[in-house]
Amino acid sequence: MLQPPALIPPPIRHCFRRDYAAQFERWVGYRLHPHARRAVALLERQRARRQPQRLILCNTESSIDIIRQTLADYIRWRASVVQPGEPFCVVGRSRADISRILPKSKLRTLPDHRWQPILVSSRTPDLCRGLNFRLALILDADAFPHRGRSLEQHWRSILPAIDMGPQSLLILCGTYRPRTRVNFFARLVRQSRLPHLDLESPNEDVAGPLQTTTMTLCVNPSLHPIVWSPPILPIFAPDQHAIPV
Secondary structure, three states, rough: OOOOOOOOOOOOOOOOOOOOHHHHHHHHHOOOHHHHHHHHHHHHHHHHOOOOOOEEOOOOHHHHHHHHHHHHHHHHHHHHHHHOOOEEEEEEHHHHHHHHOOHHHHHOOOOOOOOOEEEEEOHHHHHHHHOOOOEEEEEHHOOEEEEEEEEHHHHHHHHHOOOOOOOOOOEEOOOOOOOOOOOHHHHHHHOOOOOOOEOOOOOOOOOOOOOOEEEOOOOOOOOHHHEEOOOOOOOOOOOOOOOOO
């Protein structure tokens, strides 16, 4: 008598989410704050898709110091491990403020600490003119003097200097105040087409994969969602998924 064929159970499919910030967290040696993990994960997700990393980060007043330190360590990791020897530019309110988050003991660990870091204060926008670098970090963008007009000068100085390749990085970090109308950082948050991340919004922007057609990267209760669509790229673009500035 023939035996009925045995039923083969279906394979078990494991659903998991990739932790994009794990490699940086392992290198830096401390557990990332949830807000800092969201920012690093979004940047690393862009890098995994070979896109130029662009981010306007709206932090919260309770985690300003943590975010500033994590972003400074992140750009140092990029210039030491991911892109060894790559020059980078860090802009802050003052040189003393930058020295607190990037002391000389940390800068000495860079492959070439003499010319890699370009440290610019909020009152010296012309120090980065004529230079060429791929990594740029602007901190405390909402606290620049003259109601942010100094930030506008830095913005015009950094954009022509930064590289457009898939390994380039540009982070603009500040505290967004919805009632502010004359601050240049608030105007960039409202009008810029760069990807946004509002840390006061629910954790939805890092949960799913980036869409190739349309995606919403800013969930700000005081703003309408900023929908980003990939523009038509020039012929000489290094990558078809590159996000131009």
